[in-house]
Each structure stands twice: as structure tokens, then as C-alpha cells.
Amino acid sequence: MIRLGRAPTDRKGFTFDPRGGLVAIDSGGGEAWLRFHPASGWAPADGCDPEVRDLLDLYLPLCGCGPSGVQVVGHLGQSLNGCIATQSGDSCWVTGPENIRHLHRMRALSDAVLVGAETVVRDDPRLTTRLVPGGSPTRVVLDPHRRVRAEHNVCRDGEAPTLVIGTRSRVPPGRLGEAEIAGVPERDGRLDLAAVLGVLRERGLDRVFIEGGGVTVSAFLHAGLLDRLQVTVAPLLIGGGRPGVHLPPAATMGECLRPRCRVFRMGGDLLFDCEPRVPADAAEGEGLSRVI
Ligand SMILES: NC(=O)c1ccc[n+]([C@@H]2O[C@H](COP(=O)([O-])OP(=O)(O)OC[C@H]3O[C@@H](n4cnc5c(N)ncnc54)[C@H](OP(=O)(O)O)[C@@H]3O)[C@@H](O)[C@H]2O)c1
Structure with missing residues (x-):
């Protein structure tokens, strides 16, 4: 799996090697699956394979660090x-x-x-x-x-x-x-x-x-x-099973998350x-x- 922490500076297009490693390719290369934009961060590249895009949509937000690190x-x-x-x-x-x-x-x-x-x-x-x-x-x-x-x-x-x-x-x-x-x-x-x-x-x-x-x-x-x-x-x-998320009671729907x-x-x-x-x-x- 890829882990994206550090922003690249010199290349803008990326693809993956067969083991899932991230490989930089020349800017403008049509086969890029992933791009880095300084303003908005990582995103699937325009011509990205639809199956890969689905995976990136789910996992990209989880690959970078949150604001608190x-x-x-x-x-x-x-x-x-x-x-x-x-x-x-x-x-x-x-x-x-x-x-x-x-x-x-x-x-x-x-x-x-x-x-x-x-x-x-x-x-x-x-x-x-x-x-x-x-x-x-x-x-x-x-x-x-x-x-x-x-x-x-x-x-x-x-x-x-x-x-x-x-x-x-x-x-x-x-x-x-x-x-x-x-x-x-x-x-x-x-x-x-x-x-x-x-x-x-x-x-x-x-x-x-x-x-x-x-x-x-x-x-x-x-x-x-x-x-x-x-x-x-x-x-x-599941009859009478163990609960998943349980939170303190809320009085109204407006108080619910x-x-x-x-x-x-x-x-x-x-x-x-x-x-x-x-x-x-x-x-x-x-x-x-x-x-x-
Ligand atoms: N379907 C799923 O996604 C999934 C995932 C994982 C597990 N499971 C199943 O769920 C069941 C276990 O889940 P569960 O909800 O009963 O228990 P759990 O969350 O696995 O464990 C709860 C226990 O962890 C300790 N703990 C958790 N938070 C704590 C805190 N803030 N302070 C102190 N201790 C804390 C406490 O231990 P003490 O009791 O010692 O105080 C607490 O009773 C199992 O049957 C397992 O097979 C299902």
C-alpha cells in the first residue's frame, strides 16, 4: 500500500509499480494515475483507470496526515x-x-x-x-x-x-x-x-x-x-447481539451527530x-x- 506523507516538489505525475510502490513519471505523461497539486494535495489523475480511481477515492484521504499530524x-x-x-x-x-x-x-x-x-x-x-x-x-x-x-x-x-x-x-x-x-x-x-x-x-x-x-x-x-x-x-x-456504536442518549434528532x-x-x-x-x-x- 502507498503511504503519502511528504509533498513532492519536482514531479507532478505518479503511477504504481507492481508491488504498489509509488513511481514518479515525467510531468505531462498520459499514463499517470495520481497527481500532486500544491494547493489541493493528492488526487487521482484525469485519465486514471476507473477501478484505480475508486480505490484512490477511498484511500487517498487516509494516506496523508491530518492537520494535527x-x-x-x-x-x-x-x-x-x-x-x-x-x-x-x-x-x-x-x-x-x-x-x-x-x-x-x-x-x-x-x-x-x-x-x-x-x-x-x-x-x-x-x-x-x-x-x-x-x-x-x-x-x-x-x-x-x-x-x-x-x-x-x-x-x-x-x-x-x-x-x-x-x-x-x-x-x-x-x-x-x-x-x-x-x-x-x-x-x-x-x-x-x-x-x-x-x-x-x-x-x-x-x-x-x-x-x-x-x-x-x-x-x-x-x-x-x-x-x-x-x-x-x-x-x-443478528438477534440480541453486541452493539456497534453506542453513545449517550439524545433527546431530539437535532442533537444527533x-x-x-x-x-x-x-x-x-x-x-x-x-x-x-x-x-x-x-x-x-x-x-x-x-x-x-
Ligand atoms: N464486527 C466488528 O467490526 C468487530 C470488531 C472487533 C471485535 N468484534 C467483536 O466484538 C466483541 C468485542 O467488542 P466489545 O465492544 O464487547 O469490546 P471491546 O471494545 O473489544 O473491548 C472493550 C474493553 O476494552 C477496554 N477498554 C476500551 N476502552 C476503554 C477505555 N476508554 N478505558 C478503559 N478500558 C477500555 C475495557 O476493558 P475492561 O473490560 O477490562 O475494562 C473494555 O471493556 C467480540 O465479540 C469481538 O468478536 C467485532
């Missing part, structure tokens, strides 16, 4: 009725293979992939990049009560660095298998999530992909720390790529659907 993206795959797993915690699989590939792309584009303790205890995921080219990000687990064990994959397999984050007052720094343990202060009895991002930033981990579950993504959303919220909806109904959103079709699923801090603008023609 940090880009935090949360993702949940949910049923039509808003569940991410059954009540017992089974979530294999809610969404289809196209969306699972998207998760691996997001991992490859991120410095860190972060999940809540319940996801590790229930699923024992590896959280590595395996379905697309690209490196595996640092794995981060929020685990205030030390529920994660040295036997869990992320602490055992050594396939990527792992950081287990607990409460500073209760969890002494140290190691858990191959993983490092770090502590952050509490806020309102929970981990201070801004402090979590601060710990990651200190380690150069600016692009953070929060891959679940619902409790963790919702906590970042409620704290106003998500640059993007991606919700993939699968045509599936209606963010700017782009829609992408992924196989049989729909991905809603939302910017929680930017209100929807009806004039922008929301509801575009692109096929990935």
Missing part, C-alpha cells in the same frame, strides 16, 4: 440492526471478504492498530497485514484490568510489536510475553484516551486504526478523538466513511456509491 480512524462491521457480534461474542464473519481485505489495507496504511481487551480475549486476533502488501502496524490493546494473557497471539507471536495499555496507577510498566506494558492516567474512571494517543505519538505512531470492538470505537468517538468513523453494514440480522459521509460498496456490504467532526452538507450530494 495524527489520523485516527475507527471501523466497525455491523449487521443491519447495528450488531457487531452475537451475544456470546461470535463475529466470524459479520462482513464479507472485500471488507476483510479493506481491514488489512487499513492496517498496512496505519502505524498502529488498536483494539479493546474484550476483542483479544474473545477472538485472539493476530492483527497483522496478510491479505495485501505492506507491513504490519504496532498492535495496541486497551486492557485496564490485565485480562490479556502472555498466551494471546499479539503477546506471543512476535510478528509485530505489541503494546498493552493499562491504568498507570494499577499497571506497572513491564512485559507480557513479547508485548510491552505501558500505563496512562485515568479520566472519569476509564483510560484517558487522549493520553493513549499521546503515548502512541511519543513512539512515532501517528496513524491509528481502531479496529474494534464497539465499546472501544464508541469511547474514542464520544471523546471526539476520531478523524474518521468507518461503519460497514452487512445485509444480516449527522456527519459528512461517503458511501462505498464492498461486495455485498456498504461502507460508510464518516468524518464525525464535519457536519453533513446536503448541497454536496452525499450518498455517492462507489464499488470497491
Whole structure:
């Protein structure tokens, strides 16, 4: 996967090599897929292959750094009725293979992939990049009560660095298998999530992909720390399942968050790529659907 951080100065047209690396080509070359404009940044080139354009439309905004230098993206795959797993915690699989590939792309584009303790205890995921080219990000687990064990994959397999984050007052720094343990202060009895991002930033981990579950993504959303919220909806109904996004109650529709959103079709699923801090603008023609 490409990662675009630094603005090029001397060339304006780009294409990709077979491994997905970015290759500069002479300005004006007709075969460019990507262009850089000093005023507006990266954009698909005019003659870009339509399939490539669809991918660039989705991923280009996620390749550059946000204004703060940090880009935090949360993702949940949910049923039509808003569940991410059954009540017992089974979530294999809610969404289809196209969306699972998207998760691996997001991992490859991120410095860190972060999940809540319940996801590790229930699923024992590896959280590595395996379905697309690209490196595996640092794995981060929020685990205030030390529920994660040295036997869990992320602490055992050594396939990527792992950081287990607990409460500073209760969890002494140290190691858990191959993983490092770090502590952050509490806020309102929970981990201070801004402090979590601060710990990651200190380690150069600016692009953070929060891959679940619902409790963790919702906590970042409620704290106003998500640059993007991606919700993939699968045509599936889960009876009495675990909720995806849950927020404090709102009294009126006017108080509800209606963010700017782009829609992408992924196989049989729909991905809603939302910017929680930017209100929807009806004039922008929301509801575009692109096929990935
Ligand atoms: N469909 C999907 O997209 C998807 C993705 C991932 C997981 N899943 C499924 O979802 C289920 C797990 O999701 P979940 O929502 O139940 O739990 P979760 O978000 O994976 O983990 C929640 C736990 O993480 C810790 N945590 C998160 N935020 C915290 C904060 N601000 N402060 C302190 N601790 C915090 C807490 O641990 P303590 O409980 O120890 O306090 C909390 O209970 C599993 O069944 C998994 O299979 C689905």
C-alpha cells in the first residue's frame, strides 16, 4: 500500500509499480494515475483507470496526515440492526471478504492498530497485514484490568510489536510475553484516551486504526478523538447481539451527530466513511456509491 506523507516538489505525475510502490513519471505523461497539486494535495489523475480511481477515492484521504499530524480512524462491521457480534461474542464473519481485505489495507496504511481487551480475549486476533502488501502496524490493546494473557497471539507471536495499555496507577510498566506494558492516567474512571494517543505519538505512531470492538470505537468517538468513523453494514440480522456504536442518549434528532459521509460498496456490504467532526452538507450530494 502507498503511504503519502511528504509533498513532492519536482514531479507532478505518479503511477504504481507492481508491488504498489509509488513511481514518479515525467510531468505531462498520459499514463499517470495520481497527481500532486500544491494547493489541493493528492488526487487521482484525469485519465486514471476507473477501478484505480475508486480505490484512490477511498484511500487517498487516509494516506496523508491530518492537520494535527495524527489520523485516527475507527471501523466497525455491523449487521443491519447495528450488531457487531452475537451475544456470546461470535463475529466470524459479520462482513464479507472485500471488507476483510479493506481491514488489512487499513492496517498496512496505519502505524498502529488498536483494539479493546474484550476483542483479544474473545477472538485472539493476530492483527497483522496478510491479505495485501505492506507491513504490519504496532498492535495496541486497551486492557485496564490485565485480562490479556502472555498466551494471546499479539503477546506471543512476535510478528509485530505489541503494546498493552493499562491504568498507570494499577499497571506497572513491564512485559507480557513479547508485548510491552505501558500505563496512562485515568479520566472519569476509564483510560484517558487522549493520553493513549499521546503515548502512541511519543513512539512515532501517528496513524491509528481502531479496529474494534464497539465499546472501544464508541469511547474514542464520544471523546471526539476520531478523524474518521468507518461503519460497514452487512445485509444480516443478528438477534440480541453486541452493539456497534453506542453513545449517550439524545433527546431530539437535532442533537444527533449527522456527519459528512461517503458511501462505498464492498461486495455485498456498504461502507460508510464518516468524518464525525464535519457536519453533513446536503448541497454536496452525499450518498455517492462507489464499488470497491
Ligand atoms: N464486527 C466488528 O467490526 C468487530 C470488531 C472487533 C471485535 N468484534 C467483536 O466484538 C466483541 C468485542 O467488542 P466489545 O465492544 O464487547 O469490546 P471491546 O471494545 O473489544 O473491548 C472493550 C474493553 O476494552 C477496554 N477498554 C476500551 N476502552 C476503554 C477505555 N476508554 N478505558 C478503559 N478500558 C477500555 C475495557 O476493558 P475492561 O473490560 O477490562 O475494562 C473494555 O471493556 C467480540 O465479540 C469481538 O468478536 C467485532
